[in-house]
Amino acid sequence: MQTGVEAAAKDLGVEVVTQIPQTWGVEAQTPILDAMVARGDLDYIVTAPTDKDQMIGPLKAAVDAGIKVITVDTFLGDGDYVNGPVTFPISYIGSDNVEGGRISARGLAKAIGGKGIVYINSTNPNVSSVEGREQGFKEVMEKEFPDIKVLGPDYNLDDQNKATQQTAAVLEREPDLAGVFGTNVFSAQGAGTAVVNAGLGGHVQVVAYDATQLAIELMNNGVVSLVLAQKPFDMVTWLCSSPRPMLPASRACRVVSRPGSPSSTRITSKTRRLPASSIRFRPNSGRLACRERRSRD
Incomplete structure (x- = not known):
């Protein structure tokens, strides 16, 4: 910008x-x-x-x-x-953050075969951008993928380390977790790090909002399934x-x-x-x- x-x-x-x-x-x-x-x-x-x-x-x-x-x-x-x-x-x-959330939901649903448990890691409540993404994501999952259960969101307050900790906690208590939606750069990178640290890269799919260098690297390594790029x-x-x-x-x-x-x-x-x-x-x-x-x- x-x-x-x-x-x-x-x-x-x-x-x-x-x-x-x-x-x-x-x-x-x-x-x-x-x-x-x-x-x-x-x-x-x-x-x-x-x-x-x-x-x-x-x-x-x-x-x-x-x-x-x-x-x-x-x-x-x-x-x-x-x-x-x-x-x-x-x-x-x-x-159009709501539409971005819809695209993210469809991409993650496709990556996990249309069923399973997914988790949203977000940044801050009452921020219009991530609220819209959460809204669009949940809307599509509810209407189009009834066999997918959505957990969260948890808010990391724009702290990537906290996002990693939050995602790691969900991975620990939800062994069948199939995917994670990170609503911005901190969420996605933190979630991707937690998945890699748990040795679940390629098994637990991550959708990343914001095309950072790390997000692209994680996608090339098979950890991230979809990256949404903004302008x-x-x-x-x-x-x-x-x-x-x-x-x-x-x-x-x-x-x-x-x-x-x-x-x-x-x-x-x-x-x-x-x-x-x-x-x-x-x-x-x-x-x-x-x-x-x-x-x-």
């Missing part, structure tokens, strides 16, 4: 400063946001909200200070910035290169990312939603902050 916005900014003569909190959560994200608002010279903030409810207040304060807000990867409220409870962001750009680069370049760019040229911008954020590939429109494999645009979303660059007379 950072690479994408910097590339687009270079093309448009936009100055970008990126801030990445060391940990995940409202407590880490809010002080950074407050500090940006306090500057008094920013025009835009593009961010991935770490909580769809708790980040409403801090981001609304930015809007009240005259800063436009765009959310990427995750959204506020229910994500409907036209008719939903939260309407102040300009746009949301991200993956974080596209998500932010869309801001400046779409037919109606949200960020005008000759502005200075600040981007604040969340740690480990792989981003998504959906741009949802306020009026329509496109398939998961396409880019969607929904007016209003993100955490990128910009200030106008004024020429000297």
